[in-house]
Amino acid sequence: MAGPVPVARSLGDIYTPDALPAQTKRWNNLLAKFESIYGHEAEFVSRSPGRVNIIGEHIDYSLYSVLPMAITADALLAVSADFTPTKDGTFKIKIANMQAEKFPSHEFDIAYDAVEIDATVHEWTNYFKSGLRGALELLRKKHGEGFRPKSMNILMDGTVPAGGGLSSSAAFVSASALAVMVANGEPTVDKKELTELAIVSERAVGVNSGGMDQSASVFSERGSALFVSFAPTLKARPVHFPKTRPELTFLIAQSFVTSDKFVTGPIHYNLRVVECSLAAAYLNAVLNPPGTQLPSDAAPLGISLHGFHETYFALQEHSTGATSSKSVSDQLTELIYLTSKTLTKLEGYTREEIASVLNMTVSELDATLTSRFPVRAERFKLRQRALHVYSEALRVLQFLALLETDPITTGTNPESTEAYNVRLGALLNETQASCRDVYECSCPEIDTLCTIARKAGAYGSRLTGAGWGGCSVHLVPADKVAAVREAWEREYYSTLTLSEEQKEAAVVVSRPGSGSAVFLVK
Ligand code: NG1
Ligand code: MG
Secondary structure, eight states, rough: OOOOOOOSSSSTTSOOGGGGGHHHHHHHHHHHHHHHHHHSSOOEEEEEEEEEEOOOTGGGGOOOOOOEEEEEEEEEEEEEEOOOOOOOOOOEEEEESSTTTTTTEEEEEETTTOOOOTTTSSSSHHHHHHHHHHHHHHHHHHHHHHOOOOEEEEEEESSOOOOTSSSSHHHEEEHHHHHHHHHOOSSOOOHHHHHHHHHHHHHTTTTOOSSSHHHHHHHHHHTTTTEEEOOOSSSEEEEEOOOOOEEEEEEEOOOOOOOOOHHHTTTTTHHHHHHHHOOOOOOOHHHHHHHOOOOSSSSSSSOOOHHHHHHHHHHHHHHHOOOOOHHHHHHHHHHHHHHHHHHHOOOOOEEHHHHHHSSOOHHHHHIIIIIOOOOOOEEOHHHHHHHHHHHHHHHHHHHHHHHSSSSSHHSSTTTTTTTHHHHHHHHHHHHHHIIIIISOOOOOHHHHHHHHHHHHHOOOOEEEESSEEEEEEEEEEEHHHHHHHHHHHHHHHGGOOOHHHHHHEEEEEEOOOOEEEEEEEO
């Protein structure tokens, strides 16, 4: 899975045959428009797709493995580059969008050594700039401080709905970073390097994300889902869906409830990131020997529930002198028990309570854990957040184990894998229950979409992505797809006021798509 980002020779390397005609038309439009804006042909197109997460929700920033897949919708950047010598130590970025009314064109003079991003203003080009900044840092590391970036002309076309839970931001940031690397003459771009820089870059625009979206966007391979691990280091490998009878399909359904992390981050996403790190610190203070420090890791706040997990079992082994034979699943089961026994306050913990257990003052706690990015809360629900994370991490392993057993050859009844399909779906349903009741990141509209789908024949239904609106994902037997779509139309979408464009985008049948690629025009 590691290795360079592929250079595609034909669109058929990127899209499935049935998606190809529409994509060919779209690419031709993009290239023609580029020429009409800039007066010359584009040199290459960089591409990164959106993703849908199949299972493993809100655990990437606690450094637990997740199982997403890329979708066909993507961000395309048509690019030309040149050395425009400037006197004042800057280079030029001209950037335009195919949806010019929504996303107006800009020109920036950018200093060689500093890409300024104002994260307080929600501006579409910030995502490009964050990819630019990350890529330039990497290029400078490789080529030295004297490195001079090229000026770039860019035309962007995005088909991942913004704010819809399919990760338009990661697609855009990854495609941007890739474009900057290629424009500056990098002959190959390493997937892992690109992913890591896209993760850090996206944090620069104000969201303390985990690394799932960027990994799925960069590493995915057509036809398979992706198992992504973050600790001790970023790794991704394709996972195939076994053949089942009836055949399985993923449906993605929009709720049309928009959840904007920039507005609600302090009470939703960013707060959850803080609660998980606080839970890790609290469990460490109570369950590990006094003075134990958690390792600092790649989590947004530098300590994670995964870090506690590793430390706890390493210290157990050390104190008993025996090498533990516990599997990771057994360890997670034990952590669920330990959490429920240790973090008993259902109503949550105040700053004062947490600080006193961590043996620090409230201002020390604020400085290290609760004010690095804005959060608003009187109480932090450590019990619920840790219980969700450990149980969800366990479900991902159970789901993966199911995918890796072939139900046709190992099943007792080779004619039908109904029982197997039901087990896969049940795990998705458990995830939804945990997101709704324990992690509190669902919303009534998503819950409704899930209920309707299950009644109409889905094996499993849940929110996907950050939640609080956005998208849902459903595991549906191929012969029930039409029934599920009709039920949503009748019982949900017909009750909303939607534009034609929204109606068309409401539900998509998704097959696993391919990850980032560069397409050389000339
Ligand atoms: P979306 O749905 O793209 O906002 C977010 C995070 C992921 C992950 C999921 C929850 C960003 C860019 N992405 O996804 O890293 O934590 O929520 O599983 O913030
Ligand atoms: Mg996003």
